[in-house]
Amino acid sequence: MGEQGHPAEQGGAVSLTDFYGLEGKVAAVTGGGSGIGLAAAQALAAAGAEVVILDRAPVGEDVLASVRGARRAEALVMDVTDEAEVTARFTEIAARHGHIDILVNNAGLAIRDAAVDLSLEAWDKVVAVNMTGVFLCARTAARHMIAAGQGGAIINTASIMALSGGGVYPNISYQTTKGAIVNLTRALAVEWAPHRIRVNAVAPTYVRTPFIAPLLAQPELMQRIEAMTPLRRIAEPHEVSPAILFLAGPGAAMVTGHTLPVDGGYLAQ
Secondary structure: OOOOOOHHHHOOOOOOHHHHOOOOOEEEEEOOOOHHHHHHHHHHHHOOOEEEEEEOOOOOHHHHHHHHOOOOEEEEEOOOOOHHHHHHHHHHHHHHHOOOOEEEEOOOOOOOOOOOOOOHHHHHHHHHHHHHHHHHHHHHHHHHHHHHOOOEEEEEEOOHHHOOOOOOOOOHHHHHHHHHHHHHHHHHHHHHHHHOEEEEEEEEOOEOOHHHHHHHOOHHHHHHHHHOOOOOOOEOHHHOHHHHHHHHOHHHOOOOOOEEEEOOOHHHO
């Protein structure tokens, strides 16, 4: 958008489309079958993008219908830890849609064991999804973006735990891998800037999704978490997706290498 000149620079009228419009863009969303990923898919579609949900399990027609609206939406089964499968799915998307413009790298895993009790098998499993899987998807999407020569936007899902060593329960493998995502985001942003690929991340607080179902089942724990949050509540998925939409769109044309907390003030204390 900046290379073509923004309407405001020319004294013209400015609309929300100038900042958030994604007409003609193709977006892939990993872990898009529920929670933050689904909310992101819905927001991107509402802004005009064609959305492809990538999830480890088949996505129901009701989920697709909630994304589709007037736009094309589809879902593909993909394991983010399987390099061959990641390559095949992104190649399929590029072949079917002609290009890939946006990647929301959202698939994630948590095994909430204390460090002294965490098995190496469990550690490796979390690393495979939260770190290696994010890298594989980013690398593969970037290859298509670079080949197309039109730039792109990658948004990784980090966490408030990526920016804080504290917590109300042990979650060492999750905290470590999400911390790695913050610096992976910075490094890829610098490396891919010459190709006009912007790489950013969101760092949500606790969000009411199936991902934290075991925590939601513990009222006393949730009360502690809410008490630690200045806004005194956890987030809903639709409160994270606008940040993702912003980072994906033309309004963030000069934003790259940034991690945006969506945390109700959690990290401000």
